[in-house]
Amino acid sequence: MRFRLPRSLLSRNIALLVALVALSQICSLTVLLHFVQRPRIERASVIFADYVKLLDAALASMPPDEGRAAAARLDARSAPPPQVAAETHPRLIDFFRAWQRDMFVEALQRNLPADLLVRWDASHDEIERAANGDTAQERLWIRIHAAGKPVWIALPMTADARASGITTALWLCAALALLAALTGYLLQRHINLPLRKLARAARRVSAGETPPPLPVDGPTEIAQVSRAFNQMTEALQQAEATRALMLAGVSHDIRTPLTKLRLAIAMALPRGSNDALVASSGSYLDQIDTILQQFMDYAGSGERETPQPGDLNALAGQLVADFAGLGHEFEFEEGDLPMFEFRPIAVMRLLMNLMQNAANYGRTGLSIRTWRDASAACVAIADRGSGIRAAELERLKSPFSRGANARTHSGGSGLGLAIVDRIARLHGGSLTFRDREGGGLEAVVRLPLHPLSAGSDTASQTPRA
Template identity: 60%
Template sequence: MTARAEAGAQADASADAPVDGAPRAVSGAGRRFFSRLMPRSLLARNILLLIVLIAVSEACSLIVLLHYVQRPRVERAAAVFGAYITTLDTVLSATPRESRDALVARLDARADVPPDALDQPPTNPLEFYRTHELGIFLDTLHRYLPAGSDVRWEPERARGAPQHMWLRVHIADTPYWIALMLPEEAQGGRLVSALLLALGLGVLAALTGFVIQRHLNRPLQHLADAARRVSEGDAPAPLPLDGPTEIAQVSAAFNQMTQALQHAEATRAVMLAGISHDIRTPLTKLRLAMAMAGAPRDEAFTHASESYLDQIDTILQQFMDYAGSGEREATQAGDLNGLVSQLAADFAGLGHDFELSLADLPPVAFRPISMMRLLMNLMQNAIKYGRSGFAVRTWRDARAVYVAVGDRGSGLTAAELEALKAPFQRGKNAHSGTSGTGLGLAIVERIARLHGGTLQFHPRDGGGLEVWVVLPQ
C-alpha cells in the first residue's frame, strides 16, 4: 500500500514538473530574446534607455495635456458655442416672416446643406490632435444644441485655412443652414505649438544625454585602449584621473596595476637573465673540462655527456623563449615570404628540404625575432615528428595572411592537437629519440596570439598534418 502511494506521488510530481518548468522556460526564452534585441555597447544601451524614458515622459505629458488641459478648454468652448447657437436660434425663430428673406440674404443662409458637407469631421492619423479635439467638440456641442438643430462639417479648402461648419437654425420658424467659423479651441492650433515644443525639448534632451554619455565613455575607451596595449606588451602612459569619481577610481586602479605589471616584468627579466647566466656558466665550464680532459678518455661517456649537455641547453633555451615570447620587441612591416625562404634555406643546408609554395603577400606587420622563432619551431617540429614531406605554403584572403607548415607524419585527433598548445605536452607521434620540454607549440601559440592571430591544426591532403598560423591583415 505504501509503495503504491509513493509511486502515485512520484507520478503526480512528474506530471506537475512540466507545468512548473514551462514558465521558467518561457522566462528564459524571453530573457534570451530581450538580450538579443539589446545593443552590446554601453553607449548604445544608455542612449536607447534615454530615448525610451523621454518617449514615455512625452507620451505621459501628452496624455495629461489632452485630458486635463485641452479637453476642459474644448468642452468649455463647445458649451459656450452651443449656448450661442441656442440664443441665435431663439432670436431668429422670433423674426417676422416679412423680414425673413432679407435676413436670409444677410446671413447667406441656405435651405439645403451644401452637397460636399460632411456628417463627421475628416480623420487624419498624422493630425490626431485635430481629430481628437474635433471629436470632443462635436460630442459636447450636440448636448447643448437646441431641438431640431444639426451640424455639418465643411471640407478644408486649403492647408491652414480656417475651418467652417454648417449649423441648422430656424429663421421665422423655417429651417435654414448657416456657416459659422469653428472656434480656435477646436482647431488644435495651440496644441500644435505645444507638441512641437515638447518634441523639440525631447530631441534636445536626447542630444544632451548623448553628449554627456560620450563624455563619460571617452575615459572608458582610453582604458580599453591602454589595456589592449598592455596585453600587446607595450607600456602605455598613465591614464588621467580627471572626470567622474567612479571612472577616476578605475583609472587610478589601472595605473597601479600597470605599474605592478611593469615591476613584475622587470623582475622577471632580471630573473631570466640570472638563470641563463648562472646555469649556462657551469655548463660551459663542464664542456671545457670535458674537452681538456686527458687520456685515458671514455669516448662513449664523453659523447653521451655532451648530448646531455646539449639537451639541457635546449631545454633551458625553450624555457627562456616561453617566458620571454617577445612582448618587448617592436612590430614592423616586413616580407613574410622572405623570412620563410631564409629559414627553408637554412634547414636545407642541414639536410632537410622544405617544399615552398609562396603566394604574393603584402607587407605584414610582425615582430621579426618572434616570428622567426615561431616558424623555426614549427619547421623543427615537422622534422622531429613528421620525418618526411616537409612543406611550407603561404596565401591570403580578404581578412588574414596564412602560413602553413606541413609534414607526412601520423595523424592526431582534434583533441590531441588542441592539447599540444598547452605547455609540456607532446604528441603520441613523438619518438623516443627526440628531446624537448613540450613547449614548442605553446611558444608558437603564444607568439601567434601576441600578433593578434591564431594557431590551427588541419589534416593535410594525402596524409599528414598542417599547422596554420593565421595573422590578421
C-alpha cells in the first residue's frame, strides 16, 4: 500500500510536529532507561544480593532447631513456587514493569552464588492485584539454606525494581506530546488564516472583482506575499482603468468618422443614382460597427455590472419572444429555478450570443431549456444543425477563433463564444458543449446559485467604453 502524505500544509506540519515530539520522547526514554534506571537496578540488585547472602549465612549457622523455627517465621517452603507463564497479550502499561522486574531478577541472580536461586512469583490473583495498583503483593522467591536443607522464602520487591516512577514519566511524556501537538495546531491555524484570506481574495480577482487590500502585519513571509498580492491587485486595477479609457477613446474616435463617412456617401451620391453602391457601402460600415461592438463587449463582459437578484426563466422567456419576432422559433422548456443573483445585462448577452449562433448555424430544432442541478442553475440552447461538432466548439471558445462554417456569415470577429465563456466564468460558472441525441448540438451554461459580491467602487466608477 502506497503511503500518501497529507495534502494540506496544516496536517503536514502537525504530522511532522507529532513525529518529532514522539522521536524526542523515545530518545529521552531510551536515555533514561539506559543511563538512569539500569544503574539504579544494578545497585539495588547488589544491595539485595548482600542481604540475601547475609540471611543465608545466618540461617545456615544456626542450630538445626533454631534454623527451622526461623525459616518457619519467614514462611519458608520446601517445594519451589510454580513457574510464571508469560502473558499472551501483555498490556503496554505493564511493559516497563516487566522490563525492570526481569532486569532486577537477572542482575540479582548474577550477584548470588549458583546454589541460591531466584524465581519471580506472580499468581493470577497477584497479577490482578498488581493491575489494580497493589504493588505490595509483588514477591521474589529465593532458595536459601536452613538447618542444612534448601528452602524457599518470599521477600518483598524493592522500590527500585518497581516501575511506578517510569509509568508516571510515561504519562507525563504523553501529556507533554499532546500539549505540543495542540500548541502546534493552534499556531499553524493562526499562520494559515492569512493564506485562506489570500485564496479568497485571489478567487474574487479571478471573478473580475476588486477585493479589499490584504493585511500586511503578520509574519514576515506571509506579509511579503500579501504585499505582493496587493501590488498585483493595484496594477490590475490600473490596467483595467487604462483599458476602459482606451476602449472609450477607440469607440469615440472610430465611430465618429464612420458616421461622417456614412453621411458623406449618402450625400455624394444622388438618390436613385447608385442605390447598390450605397447599400453595399452601408453594409460594410455596419460590419465594421458590429465588429467594433464585439470588441467592446468582449473587453467589458459585465465586470462593472452590479449583480442583483433575478429570474433566469423570465429573461430566457423574453429572449425567446424576441427571437420569435425575428422569425426564429425556439421551443422553451422552463425548469424550476429560484431567484438568484447574476448580472442581468451580461447574462442576456450570453443567451443572445448562443441563441444567435443556434439560429445562424443550426437553423432547425431550436430549443432552450432550464433546470436546477444541485447548487447551480443550468440553461441549454440546442439546435439540429450538422455544421460543427462539440469538440471543435471547445476550441472556438478562444478569442478570434472561427469555424469553417463561419465563412458564410459575415460581420463576426470570432469573439461570440469567447464572450459567452468569459461571462460564465465571471459568474463562477462554466460553458460546455455536447452533441445532441438525435443529431445537432447543445450548449450548456452553469451558473452558481450562491450570491455574488458586487464589484468595488473603483470598478463601478471606471468609465464605460
